[in-house]
Amino acid sequence: MFKKLSHKVQMAALAVPALAQRELNLSPNGEFEGLTNITPASLVSGAISLVMLIVALVFFFMLVWGGLKWVMSGGDQKNVEAARNQITNALIGLAIVFAAWAIVKLIELVFGINILNLTIPSVQTGA
Numbered sequence: 001m002f003k004k005l006s007h008k009v010q011m012a013a014l015a016v017p018a019l020a021q022r023e024l025n026l027s028p029n030g031e032f033e034g035l036t037n038i039t040p041a042s043l044v045s046g047a048i049s050l051v052m053l054i055v056a057l058v059f060f061f062m063l064v065w066g067g068l069k070w071v072m073s074g075g076d077q078k079n080v081e082a083a084r085n086q087i088t089n090a091l092i093g094l095a096i097v098f099a100a101w102a103i104v105k106l107i108e109l110v111f112g113i114n115i116l117n118l119t120i121p122s123v124q125t126g127a
Contacts, residue, residue, distance in 0.1 A: 045117055052097060052101060056097045056098075058093075059090050059094045060090070062086060062090035063087060063090035063091065066083050066087035066090055067087060069082065069083035069086065070083035070084065104116060
């Protein structure tokens with residue numbers, strides 16, 4: 001069984017460089033083609049998405065940590081209250097993050113403006 005698993009892992013390891021080249025849009029001479037498509041709008045929309053993801057993860061881990069603190073409080077009223085406050089704050093933070101995401105999606109649906117995939121008009125000079 002381990003021999004079959006090790007064989008599959010070796011085959012997967014052989015495919016990784018080919019998949020990486022395909023995903024990174026490398027040109028035949030090894031340069032990144034996708035870097036020419038970066039615009040200020042794509043940077044802003046990527047930053048917004050990244051910040052929302054990071055904040056959601058932080059609040060989620062705060063929630064988990066608050067739950068662990070509650071379990072490890074040993075019945076001490078002061079520690080239980082601190083853990084309860086942390087859980088409450090984490091839930092409020094998660095609610096705010098998901099409300100912000102829902103508002104972004106609502107704006108996209110109602111007005112047709114995709115904030116998470118911005119396109120900022122640019123001025124082009126004549127040929």
